[in-house]
Amino acid sequence: MSLALPSPDEKGGLLRRLSDLFMRRPKLFLALLLAPPLAWLGIAYLGSLAALLAQSFFSIDEFSGLIVREFTLKTYGELLAPANLDIIIRTVTMAALVTLLGAVIAFPIAYFAARYARGRLKAVFYLLIMLPLWSSYLVRVYAWKLILAKEGVVTYLADHTGTRALLDAWLSLPIVGGPSLSISYTGTFLVFLYLWLPFMILPIQASLERVPKSLIEAAGDLGADPRKTFTTVIFPLALPGIVAGSIFTFSLTLGDYITPQIVGSSTLFLGQAVYTQQGVAGNIPLAAAFSVVPIVIMGIYLTVAKRMGAFDAL
Numbered sequence: 001m002s003l004a005l006p007s008p009d010e011k012g013g014l015l016r017r018l019s020d021l022f023m024r025r026p027k028l029f030l031a032l033l034l035a036p037p038l039a040w041l042g043i044a045y046l047g048s049l050a051a052l053l054a055q056s057f058f059s060i061d062e063f064s065g066l067i068v069r070e071f072t073l074k075t076y077g078e079l080l081a082p083a084n085l086d087i088i089i090r091t092v093t094m095a096a097l098v099t100l101l102g103a104v105i106a107f108p109i110a111y112f113a114a115r116y117a118r119g120r121l122k123a124v125f126y127l128l129i130m131l132p133l134w135s136s137y138l139v140r141v142y143a144w145k146l147i148l149a150k151e152g153v154v155t156y157l158a159d160h161t162g163t164r165a166l167l168d169a170w171l172s173l174p175i176v177g178g179p180s181l182s183i184s185y186t187g188t189f190l191v192f193l194y195l196w197l198p199f200m201i202l203p204i205q206a207s208l209e210r211v212p213k214s215l216i217e218a219a220g221d222l223g224a225d226p227r228k229t230f231t232t233v234i235f236p237l238a239l240p241g242i243v244a245g246s247i248f249t250f251s252l253t254l255g256d257y258i259t260p261q262i263v264g265s266s267t268l269f270l271g272q273a274v275y276t277q278q279g280v281a282g283n284i285p286l287a288a289a290f291s292v293v294p295i296v297i298m299g300i301y302l303t304v305a306k307r308m309g310a311f312d313a314l
Helices: 008-024 026-055 074-078 082-115 119-134 137-148 153-161 164-171 185-209 213-221 226-255 270-280 284-307
Strands: none
Touching: 008 026, 026 284, 074 284, 082 119, 082 185, 082 226, 082 270, 082 284, 119 185, 137 153, 137 185, 153 164, 185 226, 213 226, 226 270, 226 284, 270 284
């Protein structure tokens, strides 16, 4: 028995028939194109996430340490314990503060880039914004650890500018202070702000680019001063970009567990709590319940952001 290979004409005919089929049925071609990435997303990402979240409805036996695979809401009740509730409040507060100050700092930068930067200056702007993202995340965090350390750059500058007393006074404050900036909430806040600021600047800059100049000129022709033009024309149109940027900064701060582990005090954040409960304590149900918290918060956040048109600025 001999196997006959298809001739070049037959190969061409097969490809032509497939091409004709896809031309007649473009949705079939799109489905075949999206099937592999959707399968990967569904199985590897959503599947593993669903498996983890299912664990949140189990509990752990306090004596044997084994997981009791019976449906219960007891684990979610443990989230309301004072120590766990503090972790949630601390993380959400930190994420909200980083997002708010990030928006305040990012807006003028984005406004300058959108309205005034042209040509080479705009290229330099993008380079400066993106440059930190080209280096390792860990390198940047450890660099800030050295900058904020007691013998670091900030303390050195404070000593040589006569502001050491001001720095010590800030570090002596409850909650925000600590032995040094690198072991305080202030240090954690500064590093978060540095890390996620580019993700706030770029969406705002993109939304400001879309503000038609004709609207600004029309506002001026109708007698609006620069402040009125900003508050009634520019800012409302840029708001979706601010909300889009806040999605990045808020969610990234909410889920980060490396930064507060390197820079900050020994108190836990949500990401650290998940890591500790799953990797150290072996309490997978409680780790899964902690994982649900940012998912629920971001679900609500994204719903509100969508209604404000934030996704149009992405």
